[in-house]
Each structure stands twice: as C-alpha cells, then as structure tokens.
Amino acid sequence: MRRLWIWLAVLAAAALLMAGCGEGKQEGGTITVWAFNDEFDQMIPMFEEAYPNIKVEFTKIPSDEIVTKLEAVLETGVGVPDVFVGEQAWVKRWIDMDVWENLSAEPYNAEELAKDHFEYVKDYVRDKDGNLRALTWQATPGAVFYRRSLAKEAFGTDDPEEISAMMKDMDSFIEMGRTLKEKTGAALVPGVNDIQRLFFFNKKQPWVVDGKLVIEDIVLEFLDVAKTLRDEGLDGKLDMWTDEWFTGMNGNVFSYVLPTWGLFFVLEPNAEEVFGDWAAAHGPASYMWGGTWLGIAKASQNKALAWEFVKYITTNKEFLKKWALESGDFVSDMAVVEEIVGDYSREFLGGQNHYAYFYEEAKRLGASGWAERVTAYDEDIQNSFLEALQEYVVGNKTREEALEYFKELVKTQYPEITVE
Amino acid sequence: MRKKENYGYLFIAPFFIVFILLQLYPIIYTFYLSFTNLSSANPGGEWVGWANYARLLTDQFFHKSIVNTWRIWIMNFIPQLIFAVMLAAILTRARIRGASIFRGIYFLPNLVTAASVGILFNVMLGWQSGTINQILVALGIIDEANKIHFLASGAWTSTFVSLILWWMWFGHSMILFMAAMVAVPQEYYDAAAVDGAGAWQSFWKITLPLIRPIMIYVLVTSLIGGLNNFDIPFVIGEGQNLGTGGPEKSILTMVMHMYNLAFTAGRQRGYAAAIAVTLFVMVLIFSLIIFKLMTRREEMAGRVLPRP
Numbered sequence: 001m002r003r004l005w006i007w008l009a010v011l012a013a014a015a016l017l018m019a020g021c022g023e024g025k026q027e028g029g030t031i032t033v034w035a036f037n038d039e040f041d042q043m044i045p046m047f048e049e050a051y052p053n054i055k056v057e058f059t060k061i062p063s064d065e066i067v068t069k070l071e072a073v074l075e076t077g078v079g080v081p082d083v084f085v086g087e088q089a090w091v092k093r094w095i096d097m098d099v100w101e102n103l104s105a106e107p108y109n110a111e112e113l114a115k116d117h118f119e120y121v122k123d124y125v126r127d128k129d130g131n132l133r134a135l136t137w138q139a140t141p142g143a144v145f146y147r148r149s150l151a152k153e154a155f156g157t158d159d160p161e162e163i164s165a166m167m168k169d170m171d172s173f174i175e176m177g178r179t180l181k182e183k184t185g186a187a188l189v190p191g192v193n194d195i196q197r198l199f200f201f202n203k204k205q206p207w208v209v210d211g212k213l214v215i216e217d218i219v220l221e222f223l224d225v226a227k228t229l230r231d232e233g234l235d236g237k238l239d240m241w242t243d244e245w246f247t248g249m250n251g252n253v254f255s256y257v258l259p260t261w262g263l264f265f266v267l268e269p270n271a272e273e274v275f276g277d278w279a280a281a282h283g284p285a286s287y288m289w290g291g292t293w294l295g296i297a298k299a300s301q302n303k304a305l306a307w308e309f310v311k312y313i314t315t316n317k318e319f320l321k322k323w324a325l326e327s328g329d330f331v332s333d334m335a336v337v338e339e340i341v342g343d344y345s346r347e348f349l350g351g352q353n354h355y356a357y358f359y360e361e362a363k364r365l366g367a368s369g370w371a372e373r374v375t376a377y378d379e380d381i382q383n384s385f386l387e388a389l390q391e392y393v394v395g396n397k398t399r400e401e402a403l404e405y406f407k408e409l410v411k412t413q414y415p416e417i418t419v420e
Numbered sequence: 421m422r423k424k425e426n427y428g429y430l431f432i433a434p435f436f437i438v439f440i441l442l443q444l445y446p447i448i449y450t451f452y453l454s455f456t457n458l459s460s461a462n463p464g465g466e467w468v469g470w471a472n473y474a475r476l477l478t479d480q481f482f483h484k485s486i487v488n489t490w491r492i493w494i495m496n497f498i499p500q501l502i503f504a505v506m507l508a509a510i511l512t513r514a515r516i517r518g519a520s521i522f523r524g525i526y527f528l529p530n531l532v533t534a535a536s537v538g539i540l541f542n543v544m545l546g547w548q549s550g551t552i553n554q555i556l557v558a559l560g561i562i563d564e565a566n567k568i569h570f571l572a573s574g575a576w577t578s579t580f581v582s583l584i585l586w587w588m589w590f591g592h593s594m595i596l597f598m599a600a601m602v603a604v605p606q607e608y609y610d611a612a613a614v615d616g617a618g619a620w621q622s623f624w625k626i627t628l629p630l631i632r633p634i635m636i637y638v639l640v641t642s643l644i645g646g647l648n649n650f651d652i653p654f655v656i657g658e659g660q661n662l663g664t665g666g667p668e669k670s671i672l673t674m675v676m677h678m679y680n681l682a683f684t685a686g687r688q689r690g691y692a693a694a695i696a697v698t699l700f701v702m703v704l705i706f707s708l709i710i711f712k713l714m715t716r717r718e719e720m721a722g723r724v725l726p727r728p
Binding site: 075093239243391394414 | 459460461463479480481542543546547548549550569571572573574667668680681683684685686687688691
C-alpha cells in the first residue's frame with residue numbers, strides 16, 4: 001500500500017513536470033558562461049533561484065586574458081561557452097566575427113523585450129543588417145565629476161546646473177581651467193588623456209570609411225587642446241590609472257571624467273578624504289564608457305537555456321529593479337529607471353540624484369547618434385592616437401611628426417586600412 | 421635479443437611524443453604561417469610567398485625593435501658581467517664574514533616576478549610623486565616645478581630597463597661564476613704565490629682563463645634571453661599612456677613587436693610568424709658565432725694552462 005503511494009507521488013510529479021513543459025517552460029540543464037565581471041557572482045545565484053532547473057557553470061577570466069581565450073575557442077570551435085560577454089572596447093569584434101545568435105529573429109524576438117532599453121545600448125551591438133546580437137543589463141553614460149569646494153572658490157557656485165552650463169563647450173572648459181589655476185591653483189583635469197571621450201564622441205564620421213582612415217578636425221582639436229592644457233599648466237600631469245592619478249582625487253584636481261562605474265568603483269572608494277565634496281555635471285560632450293553585453297554563441301548546443309539566462313539578466317524588469325536597488329548600477333531599461341529614479345540622493349555627490357543625472361545624460365547620448373559611427377577598429381585606433389598625442393604633449397615630437405606617427409601606427413596594426 | 425632492444429624506443433617515446441606535438445609541430449607551423457596572410461582581416465590565411473619577409477624590410481618599428489633589443493641587452497650585459505665576476509671573486513677568494521648572506525641578497529631580485537618589478541619601478545619612476553623625483557627634490561638637486569618625466573623620455577626609459585635587467589640578473593651570473601671559481605684548484609694559486617704573483621695577477625692569469633667555459637655559458641644564455649626580451653619592457657611600458665613600447669617606442673623589443681602584431685589589433689598572425697622566424701634565425705647565427713669564437717680561444721687557453 002505504501003509503495004503504491006510512492007508510485008502515485010512520482011507519477012504526479014512527472015505529470016506536473018510535463019505540464020510545465022507544455023506551457024513552454026524549459027527542461028532543466030546546465031549552461032556555461034564566460035565573463036570577466038565580478039557582478040555575475042551575485043547575478044547568477046539570483047538567476048538560479050528564479051530558474052532552479054537551470055544550472056550555470058560560470059568561468060571568470062581576467063579582463064586582460066578573456067579576449068585571447070575566447071578567440072582561441074571561437075577560432076577552433078571547440079569548447080565555446082553557451083553565453084559569453086563582450087565589453088565595449090571589444091564587443092564589436094564578436095559582431096564582426098558573426099559568432100553570436102541573431103536575437104532580433106525567431107525564437108528570441110528580443111526587439112520587443114528590449115523595447116524600453118536605451119536606443120544606444122542596442123545600436124552599439126547591431127550588425128550591419130541592423131539585427132541585435134547581444135543585450136545588456138546596464139548603461140554607462142559618462143559625467144564630469146567635480147569638486148564642489150573648488151567650484152565655489154573659483155566660480156562662486158557649486159550647483160551642478162550652473163557648472164554644466166559653464167562647461168558647455170571645450171573653449172569654456174579651458175577657460176574654466178585658467179580661472180581655476182588663477183584662483184585656487186588646482187588643475188582642471190588630472191591629465192590630458194582623461195578628456196579623450198569629450199572629443200571622440202563628437203566625431204561625425206567613423207574612424208574608417210570605405211577602408212580609409214578618416215582624421216576629423218575634432219580629433220586634431222584634441223591634439224591642440226591637450227597641448228594647450230599641458231603648456232599652460234592646466235592639467236595635473238597625472239597619467240591615468242597610476243597611483244598618482246588616484247591620489248589626485250584627494251588633492252588638487254578639480255574634475256575627473258568618468259562614467260557610472262567610475263563613480264561606484266573608482267571615485268567613491270578612493271576619494272575618501274573629500275567624501276561628499278563632489279557633484280556630477282554634463283561636460284562639453286555626452287559620452288559613454290564601458291559596459292558589458294551578453295550574447296548566445298552560435299556554436300551553443302543549449303541555446304534555449306542560454307536564452308533564458310540572457311533574457312532574465314538583461315530584460316526581466318523585476319530582476320533589473322532588484323539589481324539596481326541592490327548594487328546601485330545604472331540599468332539599461334528606461335521603464336525601470338523611470339520607476340526608481342525618483343528620490344535617489346547620493347551622499348558622495350553631496351546629495352545629488354545621480355540616477356536622474358545619468359538618465360538625462362543617457363537620453364542626450366542616444367540623441368547624438370554616435371553608436372552607428374563606431375567600428376571594430378575604434379579602440380585600437382584611438383589608443384594609437386593617444387600614443388601619438390602623448391609624444392606631442394611631452395615634447396618628443398612636433399605636431400606634424402605626431403600625426404605621421406599616428407598614421408604609421410595605424411598602418412602597422414591594420415595593413416588593410418588605407419592611410420593617406 | 422632484438423625485442424629487448426626495442427624497449428628503449430618505448431622508454432624514450434613519451435619525450436618525443438610531447439616534443440613533436442608541443443614543440444616541433446608548432447615550430448613547423450610557424451614557418452608555414454610566415455608565408456600566409458592569416459589575420460583578422462583574412463581569417464582564411466592565403467599563401468603570400470615571401471611578402472611578409474619583404475614587409476620586414478620596410479617596417480620601421482621592426483627595425484627600431486632590433487636596435488632596441490640589442491641596445492637594452494648590451495647595456496645590461498656588460499655591467500652585469502663586470503659586477504658578477506668581481507663579486508664572485510671577492511666572495512670566493514677574500515674571506516668575508518657573512519659571504520653567504522651577501523650571495524643571497526644579490527640573488528634575491530632574480531626571484532621577484534616581472535609584474536611586481538614593473539609596479540615597483542613605475543612607482544619609483546613616477547613623475548609628480550615618483551620616489552626618485554621626490555628624493556631629488558628633497559636633496560635640492562632639482563626644484564618642484566622641474567621634476568623629471570622619466571617615462572616620457574626614450575633614453576631614460578631604455579636605460580632604466582637595462583638597469584632593471586642588470587639588477588635582476590647579476591646575482592644569478594655571480595652564483596654561476598662562484599661555482600666555477602670554487603672549482604679552480606687551490607694549488608694553482610699557491611704556486612703562483614710562491615712565484616711572487618699578487619692577487620690581481622692571479623685573478624687575471626688563473627681565475628679568468630679557468631672560468632671561461634662558464635663565461636661562454638653565461639654569454640650564450642644571456643644573449644638568447646636578451647634577444648627574446650619581453651616581460652620587463654612590457655610591464656614598464658604597460659603602465660604608461662605611451663602604450664606598449666614606451667616613449668618613442670624606445671623599449672619595443674622584437675618579441676614585443678611580434679606579440680603586439682599577433683595578439684592585439686589586427687591579429688596579423690602571418691606577419692608575426694615571419695618576425696618569429698627571423699628572430700629564430702638571428703639567435704641561431706649569433707649563438708653559433710659565439711661558440712666558434714669562444715671555443716677557439718678555449719683551445720688556445722688550454723695550451724697555456726692545461727686543466728687537471
């Protein structure tokens with residue numbers, strides 16, 4: 001009799017499971033995920049709680065190794081993870097290599113699910129036919145974070161609106177640097193590389209058009225502005241990411257040009273001595289920096305399960321809301337942002353609502369249309385440009401020599417690009 | 421009987437299987453790749469004949485990297501040799517208290533990983549708050565406004581890389597020389613002393629000729645390491661805004677140039693393979709030249725002073 005009960009229970013459980021399948025729910029299984037981000041340590045347990053039948057095997061690979069490792073498996077086609085990430089600097093590589101599923105098509109239909117996402121986070125990962133190849137849970141609009149006390153001393157106000165209005169274009173920004181130097185002795189920015197995005201995001205064309213390198217006036221202006229800043233002593237002479245650069249946050253530097261994650265992971269942990277003395281302003285150009293997208297490998301054998309994972313992390317509004325509230329991360333979904341933007345007040349920014357600030361900045365960024373101008377070459381070309389710019393700024397090369405040097409670097413790295 | 425002989429092949433097979441799979445095959449494949457245009461622009465990799473080698477002739481960064489590699493190696497090797505031999509002689513011949521402690525201290529830098537050395541020197545060579553600059557300011561040698569931007573100057577950066585390599589490796593060479601010097605029989609020195617030779621003469625006439633085989637060994641291994649130099653210049657250059665290769669590409673070595681081409685930007689595996697092959701040939705030729713030169717001298721030395 002007892003045995004009969006057990007059998008009945010087993011049958012009932014099986015029936016339930018099958019009913020579940022009938023409703024379109026997935027059968028269980030294991031998927032593999034490769035990423036460099038610490039966030040997944042918290043995200044994956046949240047996903048597994050919501051989807052107990054799917055187990056995620058997560059491999060964390062340091063960010064300076066992950067591209068090489070992924071390229072190796074993608075080229076050979078052996079051991080490709082079901083889901084892997086693309087960071088802003090190299091996500092275009094995967095799209096050009098055509099290794100990710102087309103999420104705009106059946107059975108994913110991601111366009112509908114991601115309809116509330118900021119346009120630019122989608123445009124950034126569209127292939128040449130306009131199809132979505134990846135999705136992200138975050139948006140990473142930028143800001144010019146400045147020191148309130150120095151602003152008051154030099155400009156008589158520390159109000160983000162007024163400061164934003166003052167730095168509306170590059171000339172006024174430099175002029176602010178001169179005032180700052182005169183009145184407080186502080187540097188406008190830590191170093192000349194810090195302001196790169198304020199120029200690169202104002203470009204009107206891609207770096208490479210029809211296989212030819214395009215050097216726009218705006219990047220030449222960057223060359224001249226950088227030289228001016230250094231020669232007039234308006235920058236802090238600090239190289240990015242060095243110890244001195246971090247120390248500068250507590251010292252005599254007025255502003256740091258950083259995005260969302262720069263606030264949480266760079267400024268707040270390092271600028272402890274001047275905690276609360278900061279605010280975010282809109283700089284001379286809207287920009288974004290960083291951000292990670294998730295895509296499903298074409299080579300995956302578990303696409304349905306992999307999609308559940310990507311779908312949950314990037315488009316499940318409940319999850320996104322929970323994630324935003326728990327981590328403070330700025331999420332990609334405007335509807336979720338609208339819902340929680342209301343009464344944020346960041347202590348580090350003297351009570352300013354950083355969520356409202358980033359929301360505004362992300363909308364401006366979307367309107368600038370830059371995402372369609374980005375190519376897979378950009379990151380390397382811009383690094384070469386910065387290399388040449390440094391040689392010019394420190395006085396190793398003249399302006400003409402630096403430009404020639406830049407072209408030579410591009411030619412060496414990408415022989416297929418025509419350089420004139 | 422025949423069967424027994426064949427066992428030998430079985431026992432040496434593991435080495436040859438591993439060697440063929442993990443060394444010989446990649447070497448041959450590299451030769452093959454150097455004749456293709458494999459890169460992210462040409463994922464198929466078509467046969468291009470000698471085109472990659474022709475490009476080497478016009479690649480100014482490659483030319484620069486050859487000069488850099490030799491300059492960095494020579495500027496580190498000459499002081500390294502002098503220091504290592506001198507210290508080895510002092511620590512073996514003179515009876516210094518705590519000789520083994522000094523030996524340990526001199527060898528210590530060799531145990532530090534390249535990444536740590538990179539961070540250490542990046543902090544020391546920093547511009548606005550670098551250790552060296554702060555010391556110079558404190559001593560009144562330079563003033564606050566004229567701090568030296570070491571890592572923006574090709575000459576300084578290259579010199580410091582040589583200095584780091586010297587610092588890391590003289591202890592290692594010293595230990596090898598000490599081992600060689602201990603092996604020189606005491607009788608020679610006694611005999612020389614009886615004939616009225618001073619310490620200086622014994623050193624030149626006895627010690628140096630007898631440690632020559634070790635010197636060849638040190639020279640050849642250092643040359644091979646020097647031509648393959650990568651890690652220290654890479655970590656020093658990496659922290660800088662000037663990109664890998666340092667200011668004016670002054671610390672771009674041949675291997676670093678190959679790495680940059682093969683694993684960054686355009687992933688030009690084919691062209692990078694051509695650099696690898698050129699480097700291989702270069703190491704081979706110079707090692708052979710050194711062996712030839714030194715063994716001839718060895719024979720001459722042998723005639724003057726037969727070894728026991």
